[in-house]
Amino acid sequence: MGVLNVTPDSFSDGGRFATPTDALKRAEQIFEEGADVLDVGGESTRPGAAEIPWEEELRRLGPVVEVMAARGFPVSVDTSRPEVMRAVIDMGAVIINDVRALRLPGALDVAAASDVGVCLMHMQGTPATMQVAPEYRDVLVEVSDFLRERAQTCEAAGISRDRIVLDPGFGFGKTPDHNLRLLRHFSDIAGMGWPVMAGLSRKSLLGHIVGRPVTDRQSASVTAALIAVERGAVVVRVHDIAATRDALLLWRVVNDKELGFDEH
Ligand code: YH5
Numbered sequence: 001m002g003v004l005n006v007t008p009d010s011f012s013d014g015g016r017f018a019t020p021t022d023a024l025k026r027a028e029q030i031f032e033e034g035a036d037v038l039d040v041g042g043e044s045t046r047p048g049a050a051e052i053p054w055e056e057e058l059r060r061l062g063p064v065v066e067v068m069a070a071r072g073f074p075v076s077v078d079t080s081r082p083e084v085m086r087a088v089i090d091m092g093a094v095i096i097n098d099v100r101a102l103r104l105p106g107a108l109d110v111a112a113a114s115d116v117g118v119c120l121m122h123m124q125g126t127p128a129t130m131q132v133a134p135e136y137r138d139v140l141v142e143v144s145d146f147l148r149e150r151a152q153t154c155e156a157a158g159i160s161r162d163r164i165v166l167d168p169g170f171g172f173g174k175t176p177d178h179n180l181r182l183l184r185h186f187s188d189i190a191g192m193g194w195p196v197m198a199g200l201s202r203k204s205l206l207g208h209i210v211g212r213p214v215t216d217r218q219s220a221s222v223t224a225a226l227i228a229v230e231r232g233a234v235v236v237r238v239h240d241i242a243a244t245r246d247a248l249l250l251w252r253v254v255n256d257k258e259l260g261f262d263e264h
Contacts, residue, residue: 001035001036001037001038001039001076001197001235001236001237001238002030002031002033002035002037002038002039002238002239002241003039003041003201003237003238003239004017004023004026004027004030004038004039004040004041004064005017005041006018006023006040006041006042006060006061006064007041007042007043007044007060009044009046009049010044010046011044011046011202011214012201012202012214012239013239018060020063020064023040023063023064024063024064024067024068027040027064027067027068027073030241031073033241033242033245034241034242034245035241035245036074037074037075037076037094037095037235038068038073038074038075038076039076039077039078039095039097039237040061040064040065040068040075040076040077040078041061041077041078041079041097042056042057042058042059042060042061042078042079042084043057043078043079043080043081044127045099045127045172046127047127047128047129047130047131048127048128049127049128054081054083054084055083057079057081057084058083058084058087058088061077061079061084061088062087062088062091065077065088065091065092065093066091066092069091069092069093069094070091070092074094074095075088075092075093075094075095076093076094076095076096076097076117076119077093077095077096077097078097078098078099079096079097079098080098080099080100080103080104080107081104081107082104082105082106082107082109082110085107085110085111085114086110089110089114089116093116094116094117095116095117095118095119096111096116096117096118096119097118097119097121097237098118098119098120098121099121099123099169099172100121100123101120101121101122101123101146101147101150102118102120102150102153102154103150108153108154108157109157111154111157111159112154112157112158112159115163116163117163117164117165118154118159118163118164118165119165119166119167119197119235120147120150120151120154120164120165120166120167121166121167121168121169121172121199122143122146122147122167122168122169122172123169123172123173124136124172124173124174125173127172130172130173131173134173134174134175134178136178139174139178139181139182140181140182140185140188140189143168143169143182143189144188144189144192147166147167147168147189147192147194148192150166151164151166151192151193151194161193161194164194164195165194165195165196165197165234165235166189166192166194166195166196166197167196167197167198167199168182168186168189168196168198169199170182170183170198170199170200170203170205171199171203171204171205176204176205176208176209179203179205180205183198183200183205183224183227183228183231186198186227186228186231186232186233187231187232189232190231190232190233191232195234195235196232196233196234196235197233197234197235197236197237198224198225198228198233198235198236198237199236199237200221200224200225200228200236201221201224201225201236201237201238201239201240201244202214202217202221202239203217205224206220206221206224218240218243221238221239221240221244222238222240222243222244222247223247225238225244225247225248226247226248226251229248229251230251236248
């Protein structure tokens with residue numbers, strides 16, 4: 001899954017894709033580089049970021065979602081607001097990627113009334129406060145319990161199991177130690193009974209480990225994606241698509257005895 005931010009204040013790429021023309025160019029590149037799905041986000045979840053009205057979020061997202069979906073590309077939308085969900089589903093988005101796991105009023109109903117896939121992510125607190133003092137009795141147990149509850153709630157609302165992906169939400173209300181424990185035990189989350197995805201690309205856990213700024217974390221990000229896949233992730237949300245594709249392709253060809261050189 002290739003990340004495209006259409007926020008003016010993105011963490012990881014500094015809002016380089018804030019105009020519809022730039023966003024569309026990057027969206028095309030993301031598929032050229034080998035992504036299977038494009039994840040478009042218009043709300044900043046940067047710690048302390050101001051909340052924006054859903055109309056503004058849709059104004060940022062709409063153009064690129066509409067064009068790429070109409071061209072037949074699989075588009076995921078990183079949103080929590082039911083109004084935005086309804087609009088992008090009508091435009092042809094196929095996945096709702098919600099860092100609030102469909103907890104805002106009305107979000108679950110909108111998703112259930114459609115046939116999109118849903119990504120349910122764990123976050124402690126809200127973007128405004130989540131990194132102030134993250135605290136867990138046991139981060140692995142609390143994240144797993146939360147994700148299981150959200151998945152079961154979605155299934156009870158009519159979203160079938162094959163439409164659900166779970167995500168521990170690296171960096172969302174977690175210290176480096178919390179994130180490291182989640183990655184070390186990623187197989188446990190992947191074994192819960194639902195497909196699982198990981199978003200580690202460029203995040204501060206990697207910066208803490210390798211001591212590099214956000215602009216220089218490609219090697220660490222590619223390695224993190226590979227580690228997540230090795231531990232059972234079926235989707236990785238990444239910025240450096242071509243580099244990640246090469247690493248995962250090599251890993252898959254070596255591990256799949258049925259595959260020859262040209263059979264991917
Ligand atoms: C995720 O993990 N993350 S937005 C800080 C960075 C770099 C990147 C300090 N949306 C996830 O990508 N959706 C985001 O450097 C997500 N899983 C899912 N499902 C944060 C982000 C980032 C933050």
